[in-house]
Amino acid sequence: MSYCKYKFVFVLLALSYLFVGCSEKNVEQKPNILVLLTDDQRYGTIEELHQEEVVTPNLDRLVKGGVSFSNAYIFGAPHGAVCSPSRAMLMTGKYYFNLTPNVYAQFSVPGNERGKCDTITFPEYFKANGYETFATGKQHNGSDWVERGFDKGKALYLGGMTKHFGTKVRDFDQTNGWSEFYADQEKFSSEVFADAAIDFIDQDHQDKPFMMYVAFTAPHDPRTAPEEFHEMYPIKDIEVPANFMPGHPFKIGDMKIRDEKLASFPRTKEGVQKHISDYHAMITATDVQIGRILDELKKSGKADNTIIVFSGDNGLALGQHGLIGKQNVYEHSIKVPLVFCGPGIPENVKTEAFAYLHDVFPTLCDLSQLEIPETVETLSLEPVLKGDKDKVREVMHFGYNAWVGDIKHKKKGQDNGRGALRAVRKGDFKLILSSKDGVLTQQLFNLKNDPWELKNLADEDSYSDKVEDLKVELQKRIDETGDPAQLNKDMFGLYEEYDATHELK
Incomplete structure (x- = not known):
């Protein structure tokens, strides 16, 4: 944002004032x-x-x-x-x-x-x-x-x-x-x-x-x-x-x-x-x-x-x-x-x-x-x-996973705390992929019609093409951003490298 600052310079010369002039100066002021x-x-x-x-x-x-x-x-x-x-x-x-x-x-x-x-x-x-x-x-x-x-x-x-x-x-x-x-x-x-x-x-x-x-x-x-x-x-x-x-x-x-x-x-x-x-x-x-x-x-x-x-x-x-x-x-x-x-x-x-x-x-x-x-x-x-x-x-993607380094013994009847989520949104549609212990769950929501994310459309035949399209978009975003998720692997492969290099104590 700029503003104008006017300077009037008066010079005393031979017992009289000589108006030298005015100039306009643009000063750029950062917000x-x-x-x-x-x-x-x-x-x-x-x-x-x-x-x-x-x-x-x-x-x-x-x-x-x-x-x-x-x-x-x-x-x-x-x-x-x-x-x-x-x-x-x-x-x-x-x-x-x-x-x-x-x-x-x-x-x-x-x-x-x-x-x-x-x-x-x-x-x-x-x-x-x-x-x-x-x-x-x-x-x-x-x-x-x-x-x-x-x-x-x-x-x-x-x-x-x-x-x-x-x-x-x-x-x-x-x-x-x-x-x-x-x-x-x-x-x-x-x-x-x-x-x-x-x-x-x-x-x-x-x-x-x-x-x-x-x-x-x-x-x-x-x-x-x-x-x-x-x-x-x-x-x-x-x-x-x-x-x-x-x-x-x-x-x-x-x-x-x-x-x-x-x-x-x-x-x-x-x-x-x-x-x-x-x-x-x-x-x-x-x-x-x-x-x-x-x-x-x-x-x-x-x-x-x-x-x-x-x-x-x-x-x-x-x-x-x-x-x-x-x-x-x-x-x-x-x-x-x-x-x-x-x-x-x-x-x-x-x-x-x-x-x-x-x-x-x-x-x-x-x-x-x-x-x-x-x-x-x-x-x-x-x-x-x-x-x-x-x-x-046009497209956004999102992710969450439990901490990779958090290795816990799986006790009888208890969850091991691990799991990974990835999601993608394009237009009104949002696809969520949840991968946990060998189970992949897909959820497709039309956020315009269903802002509370209650009606899962992923298993409806009429939306199968939409699911596949959003998976392609998700993979593009993963590749573009450097996201380490590998969608074809259990829990998107996020735990494999850590598990291979760390012993469970």
Whole structure:
């Protein structure tokens, strides 16, 4: 965005003023950037999207003030802590299988190797291009990316999940390094992070554009918002989703992972109502804090030149398909809100264009007129935001599998915890392939007619050509992205190499 600055130069000459002239100078001013990321917030949990009964006046104003994507997704994950690979992909614009496990599966490498990864992140890239960079909140990929990418950070949480009162955090800056740990026992986590963001907004940025990354730990469990927000959602008034089931209809990987054990087996409507009530309370409590940040940005006079991105790092089932967690490729677990607002971006536009969360990196580059680094593997959404195109891709694919290195003895009557999922979407149709212990299950859904993914069309003769077409598209995407899945093998061959080189202890 440019502006004109007029200079009038007066020169005193021989006891009289001589008007020398005025000149117009175009000064290119880079936009500021504010990235707001929530933890486990699925698509539809914004009131303005008219899907769930949740109060979100501040997220509503982002939707009304920009472009929102109704088909935005994460790719998936290779283990149950979906947040970590999701954030690693967001940071780099790369698929997790083309990154080192040091940043997306830190539990799998020795402590001194955790977070080691040379791939450039978007904070690091914007910092190198003259931006003052700042972070607060959840950093789930290690300290190295914080140190490389941010000039400073306040109230940083290094980890996956934590309590929401007394959240243990640290500060960082390039001069002094890391502070000691500290915690505020009285404040809700989202308020702690909002306080840090507001403090940064109010600082003198010395005419440099800034890039803020505000990553909340809510609405991830434990879902303990301030009590007044829980009171807004009486459990008895909560509507159970249309695809509620007492249990998943067939075995998939990670059916007994920690997330799934948060509710009793079989699932009950009352139990699911409680989970959704607490989930909505966490979202509304965080919405209030997002409003504080937006208000302070406007008050500072910087809002008009700030690109704002809002999204969630993954979704959550909460009773849908008999599941509670996010370790699957159903819509409730991979579909996320994604909103862009700011200079040059139209207001109150909803687009059906396909998008990945990790499209954010190249999109911000285009919106800031920076070249997209060669390491980025995904696509910029700028043509959609500017109205030049109605989409940037025709096909998307997704994946989830239980962690490859998690070898367990198979006890009598118990599941071994392994399994792999791949999915592909083209137009309104989505094909899910689930492979577990020699059994391949196919599910085909028409998402336009069946958004709850309840009617499986895969076994109907009239859809056999559609299934085969989508398998071909899935294989193309696997080949193009470097996805290691081999669809002709049990559990897509993802465990073979590990099993061949590691003994079961």
